[in-house]
Amino acid sequence: xxxxxxxxxxxxxxxxxxxxxxxxxxxxxxxxxxxxxxxxxxxxxxxxxxxxxxxxxxxxxxxxxxxxxxxxxxxxxxxxxxxxxxxxxxxxxxxxxxxxxxxxxxxxxxxxxxxx
Numbered sequence: 001x002x003x004x005x006x007x008x009x010x011x012x013x014x015x016x017x018x019x020x021x022x023x024x025x026x027x028x029x030x031x032x033x034x035x036x037x038x039x040x041x042x043x044x045x046x047x048x049x050x051x052x053x054x055x056x057x058x059x060x061x062x063x064x065x066x067x068x069x070x071x072x073x074x075x076x077x078x079x080x081x082x083x084x085x086x087x088x089x090x091x092x093x094x095x096x097x098x099x100x101x102x103x104x105x106x107x108x109x110x111x112x113x114x115x116x
Contacts, residue, residue, distance in 0.1 A: 003026065047060070
């Protein structure tokens with residue numbers, strides 16, 4: 001069951017209208033969380049939160065569509081960092097195996113590949 005939040009202690013339900021006049025707040029009684037929705041969107045759900053406080057306003061400001069390019073840039077930058085780290089880890093593991101093989105070959109043991 002959903003209850004529309006019209007008044008709250010920090011006046012978040014009104015202050016979100018300054019960000020976008022389509023925003024409204026519902027309380028989900030089953031999940032015991034607040035949900036922010038936007039009536040201008042086909043799928044109205046935007047975010048959920050435990051409490052209605054300044055963090056909600058900050059999140060809504062950060063995720064405004066005017067910030068879309070900035071957000072996508074941050075995601076791309078983060079993905080590149082993850083890819084570089086993964087590559088470095090793979091190269092480190094390969095070097096470790098290579099060093100192990102070279103150490104074995106340099107140890108003077110006779111190695112006959114037909115017995116492997």
